[in-house]
Amino acid sequence: MIVGLFGGSFNPPHEGHLLVAEIALRRLGLDQLWWMVTPGNPLKNPMDLAPLSSRIAMSEQLARNPRIKVTAFEKTLGSPYTALTLAHVKSRNPGVHFIWIMGADGLRTFHRWQRWRSIVSTFPIAVIDRPGSTLSFLSSKMTRSFEWARVDEDDAGILWRKPAPAWTFVHGPRSALSSTSLRQARPGSLPDC
Numbered sequence: 314m315i316v317g318l319f320g321g322s323f324n325p326p327h328e329g330h331l332l333v334a335e336i337a338l339r340r341l342g343l344d345q346l347w348w349m350v351t352p353g354n355p356l357k358n359p360m361d362l363a364p365l366s367s368r369i370a371m372s373e374q375l376a377r378n379p380r381i382k383v384t385a386f387e388k389t390l391g392s393p394y395t396a397l398t399l400a401h402v403k404s405r406n407p408g409v410h411f412i413w414i415m416g417a418d419g420l421r422t423f424h425r426w427q428r429w430r431s432i433v434s435t436f437p438i439a440v441i442d443r444p445g446s447t448l449s450f451l452s453s454k455m456t457r458s459f460e461w462a463r464v465d466e467d468d469a470g471i472l473w474r475k476p477a478p479a480w481t482f483v484h485g486p487r488s489a490l491s492s493t494s495l496r497q498a499r500p501g502s503l504p505d506c
């Protein structure tokens with residue numbers, strides 16, 4: 314069993330997220346993708362965040378692929394920190410191969426995530442291209458520190474077999490959508506916090 318972990322604020326979810334999920338399913342050879350709606354990104358302003366229940370409901374409406382499972386179990390864990398989530402997931406699911414999935418813009422701040430080196434050492438990471446961040450791997454502290462652990466994109470389909478640290482950068486169709494632009498275009502459309 315190969316499972317992709319795709320964490321996000323999804324505030325709101327959009328077609329760009331769906332594209333990332335579909336690319337990950339196909340290119341990484343995933344059996345499932347867990348669309349993990351965070352209780353709150355520790356690096357983002359909570360004032361801008363719609364309630365978890367509405368971000369879950371909107372995600373479920375958007376992600377109809379039966380191999381995509383929308384979940385918010387980090388809320389139950391009581392922690393928004395990815396390092397802790399991954400340690401929990403790993404200990405609870407022996408025998409399952411996990412891959413952490415993120416958009417290329419995430420590389421810019423990855424070294425500010427709590428215990429980021431431990432994240433890199435827990436599961437392989439697939440970075441999916443995003444407009445404006447195609448070259449983020451050149452300057453990211455994470456990718457520079459772990460340059461030796463880069464896996465060729467041609468081997469994305471066997472990334473799950475590689476012991477962490479291992480990461481790859483996946484190119485493909487791109488979407489310029491962002492939750493920020495949607496919030497700005499439809500300021501009244503999200504439920505009040």
Ligand SMILES: Nc1ncnc2c1ncn2[C@@H]1O[C@H](COP(=O)(O)OP(=O)(O)OP(=O)(O)O)[C@@H](O)[C@H]1O
Nearest residue numbers: 321322323329415416419442443488490491492493
């Ligand atoms: N258009 C996109 N292309 C590629 N990756 C994306 C895209 N939109 C979001 N992602 C990735 O999806 C994950 C969740 O992103 P998030 O929910 O923060 O959306 P966002 O559009 O970046 O939101 P915001 O504009 O509020 O920061 C992150 O890993 C992010 O990099």
Ligand SMILES: O=C(O)c1ccc[n+]([C@@H]2O[C@H](COP(=O)([O-])O)[C@@H](O)[C@H]2O)c1
Nearest residue numbers: 320321322351354356394395396426427
């Ligand atoms: O663990 C951290 O310190 C940390 C810091 C920033 C972001 N994250 C996680 O990164 C994922 C993407 O967040 P976002 O807000 O960019 O969609 C989401 O699962 C967050 O919980 C995690």
